[in-house]
Amino acid sequence: GLERALFLEADRMRAPRITDENLRNQVDVVKEEIRLNVLNRPYGGFPWILLPPVLYRTFPNAHNGYGDFTELEQADMDDCAQFFDTYYAPANAVLTVAGDISIDDAEELVERHFGDVPARPAPQRPSFAEPPPSGELRGEHADPHAPLPALAVGYRMPDPVNELDGYLANLVLAAVLAEGDGSRLQQRLVHREPLVTDIDAACGLFGPFEARDPDTFIVTAMHSPEVGQDRVLAAVDEELDKLAGAPPSDQELAKVTARWVAGLHREHDRLIARTLAFGSLELLYGDPGLAHSLPDRISAVTPDAVAAAAKALRPDSRAVLTVTPAGGDQ
Known part of the structure; x- marks a missing residue:
């Protein structure tokens, strides 16, 4: 139900369990996803991975969002912890609840489960703007x-x-x-x-x-x-x-x-x-x-x-x- 979902999301936002074993498991999961969705199927990554590096020039717009295997294997627990501390904060999140609910009851449940999640400042939102191509x-x-x-x-x-x-x-x-x-x-x-x-x-x-x-x-x-x-x-x-x-x-x-x-x-x-x-x-x-x-x-x-x-x-x-x-x- 709604309360269980809110409890799980609040628990994840409050204090994820980042261990080397969990990280390696998740890296392996992503690598297998890349094999299935990109490397071992016809037109894998077409066009969503393959087109951006042709059209765009800056790293945020052009890079492969999956990352290649070498980049994935270089990720460590410090990287994960820093990402979590920077971005996985209430001030940088949108919680959406929709359905046959009482708004008052839903707000009370949100406050109950998220109210003690430590506050952190929202990161500055960067601009990804870059000029359009000047030729083909x-x-x-x-x-x-x-x-x-x-x-x-x-x-x-x-x-x-x-x-x-x-x-x-x-x-x-x-x-x-x-x-x-x-x-x-x-x-x-x-x-x-x-x-x-x-x-x-x-x-x-x-x-x-x-x-x-x-x-x-x-x-x-x-x-x-x-x-x-x-x-x-x-x-x-x-x-x-x-x-x-x-x-x-x-x-x-x-x-x-x-x-x-x-x-x-x-x-x-x-x-x-x-x-x-x-x-x-x-x-x-x-x-x-x-x-x-x-x-x-x-x-x-x-x-x-x-x-x-x-x-x-x-x-x-x-x-x-x-x-x-x-x-x-x-």
Whole structure:
């Protein structure tokens, strides 16, 4: 129940049991997770690990969040204790409780279990800002498990916190481009002139509202070896140019935003998803209530805003990652 969950989280925040044995066990767990999710599966880490070091230049934005095995093995108990003391503090945490509860009872339980957790100052929140690329950046990754070549194209997006309307226009643009069989890239590159076996467009390496600035607009595609990536890139650029010069019709936009809004309502019907959304939006915006106003904000995105978002995705300010099969005969 709620009280047990609060007790466990408060106990973890109060005094974790950091021992060398526990640390080694957790390092082994993470290494096995990397083997399963990245090293031993087709397109492992594509694009969320492989694209950032091509698009970004600073360590916080470009590095592999998992860490490589050497870095993991170098972690020691002092590192863990310092991280805990710096970041795992009440002043740096958001506790979200949602569901069929009494607010007064929930507050009493939170105070009972968290009230004696030692206070520590919140760490200074750093800026991860860096200039956008001044030209096209290219990278390549050889994948021993990939059956087909793939590419990921990354662009910088508007600041999700300080330029929310521009950010939402990019969310809608991604759906116009690649959500559903009727979307522009699906229609052209999968159906009319089949250059790819799969194509997608998305905001955020892990989805929208998961990161502060800088965030990433991504187009990914898988294609046969007979189709050169430049043909795919040229088609993507042409579709973006069309949208930049002629905004989507009201009817096309209404279909896309209706799907987005329905998806939000469907997602937030699930208690765990609603709870996570409240917490994420509190962290990013200081406003968990944004979860309730996002559907109206997305519905208000205009055709001109989508055209402006498309115009900003320029070939001379992007990263292109190529994944090449490297496993011998495919």
